[in-house]
Amino acid sequence: MRVKRILKWSAATILVALVLLGFIAYWTSTNDCNAPIRGEVMKAIKVCEYGVDRLQVAEVNKAVPSDDQVLIKVRAASLNALDVFMIRDTWFGRLFFGLRKPRDTGLGRDVAGQVEAVGKNPAAAGQFKPGDEVFGVCGASLAEYAVSSGRGLVMKPSSVSFEEAASIPLAGLTALQGLREGNIQSGQKVLVNGATGGVGTFAVQIAKYLGAEVTAVCSTRNLDLVRSIGADHVIDYTKEDFTKSDQRYDVIFDNVCNHSFFERRRVLTAKGICVLAGMGGAGVKEGQALGRIAGNLFTARGLSSFTDQKFAQYMTKVSKQDLILLGDLLQAGKVRPVIERTYKLNDAPKAIRQLDAGHARGKLVITIGEESR
Numbered sequence: 001m002r003v004k005r006i007l008k009w010s011a012a013t014i015l016v017a018l019v020l021l022g023f024i025a026y027w028t029s030t031n032d033c034n035a036p037i038r039g040e041v042m043k044a045i046k047v048c049e050y051g052v053d054r055l056q057v058a059e060v061n062k063a064v065p066s067d068d069q070v071l072i073k074v075r076a077a078s079l080n081a082l083d084v085f086m087i088r089d090t091w092f093g094r095l096f097f098g099l100r101k102p103r104d105t106g107l108g109r110d111v112a113g114q115v116e117a118v119g120k121n122p123a124a125a126g127q128f129k130p131g132d133e134v135f136g137v138c139g140a141s142l143a144e145y146a147v148s149s150g151r152g153l154v155m156k157p158s159s160v161s162f163e164e165a166a167s168i169p170l171a172g173l174t175a176l177q178g179l180r181e182g183n184i185q186s187g188q189k190v191l192v193n194g195a196t197g198g199v200g201t202f203a204v205q206i207a208k209y210l211g212a213e214v215t216a217v218c219s220t221r222n223l224d225l226v227r228s229i230g231a232d233h234v235i236d237y238t239k240e241d242f243t244k245s246d247q248r249y250d251v252i253f254d255n256v257c258n259h260s261f262f263e264r265r266r267v268l269t270a271k272g273i274c275v276l277a278g279m280g281g282a283g284v285k286e287g288q289a290l291g292r293i294a295g296n297l298f299t300a301r302g303l304s305s306f307t308d309q310k311f312a313q314y315m316t317k318v319s320k321q322d323l324i325l326l327g328d329l330l331q332a333g334k335v336r337p338v339i340e341r342t343y344k345l346n347d348a349p350k351a352i353r354q355l356d357a358g359h360a361r362g363k364l365v366i367t368i369g370e371e372s373r
Contacts, residue, residue, distance in 0.1 A: 032105055037061060042143055042145050044106060044140065044142065047102045065119045071147055073145060074111055074369065075112055075369055076368065079108070106142070108139075108140060108143070113162065118130065134153045135327070137153075137173075154320055159331050163365045164336075165327070167362075167365055172335075175199050178253055178275045179203060182273045183251075185211070186212070189213050189269075191242060192214060193257075196361050196362065197255065201338040201362050209334045213233075229338065249269065254278075256278065264311075338362025339364075341365075342365045
């Protein structure tokens with residue numbers, strides 16, 4: 001009896017301690033929104049509170065590079081689903097991005113612009129010099145200036161505009177690396193489910209570049225769009241379910257993951273690969289996203305261990321070599337960004353609301369400062 005009482009009190013003590021720690025963690029979770037303005041300022045999108053409707057364009061301290069960073073004068077930036085997921089007011093998001101307030105008050109990851117200054121260690125910063133036109137991945141790119149370590153930056157091809165370059169990084173890397181995960185060979189049949197978002201439009205074109213016969217799945221309004229970027233076949237999901245057809249695919253690039261393991265397995269070849277690339281974009285809400293994550297991680301990947309057909313999941317990595325390849329493909333005309341609309345920095349909150357509603361096709365690009373050429 002004494003042992004039971006001790007265990008009971010120990011469990012109660014641990015529970016109280018966890019509640020207390022959680023309470024402290026919540027109320028000490030803060031950000032730099034109240035930081036004083038000192039020295040030079042710049043305009044930037046500021047994320048002080050959770051909620052897509054609570055973004056603001058504000059004057060903040062101008063970005064300053066560390067010794068190992070470069071300072072970029074931003075000419076264009078583009079939006080990704082990640083930007084929306086980071087600022088939605090959901091309990092799941094708060095666990096990752098800050099319990100009470102968003103930890104990071106800047107927004108945006110894709111960037112294209114000119115190097116303004118280089119830190120004291122140019123070798124670590126990527127050997128860039130002031131005036132270089134670059135594109136790639138950095139933090140807080142929805143601003144007049146941004147800093148980057150240089151590891152995620154490459155030179156912008158001269159014939160590619162800043163808007164086009166800014167649309168490439170995360171979406172292009174996700175498409176390229178996912179198709180590589182599918183081990184596509186020339187002549188194979190590839191299906192892209194979710195073919196009209198930022199990642200999907202790049203996936204259709206890169207698969208064609210790799211020599212695949214591409215089937216794109218989209219809604220009625222986007223049929224002409226996917227044909228224009230090279231899809232050999234188009235399936236209107238409002239009228240037809242691709243998992244019920246007699247066609248078989250060597251690779252399914254699944255950017256939506258809205259079908260079961262068994263439904264997708266049915267339309268794979270005997271040793272086909274389904275690449276689990278996404279959850280359906282920014283328009284997918286929390287409940288749907290969690291269900292699809294669970295379905296991918298535990299059901300699809302787990303069950304595929306017992307079959308010759310594989311369900312492959314991957315994490316997009318920032319790679320200079322892949323960014324260079326994507327830039328070369330654009331310059332050669334093998335791939336072209338689908339940019340639905342461009343916005344000025346002051347209108348970026350409106351663009352993010354459009355992305356959150358799930359109405360965007362291709363990429364939404366924010367232009368900043370001088371007009372892009």
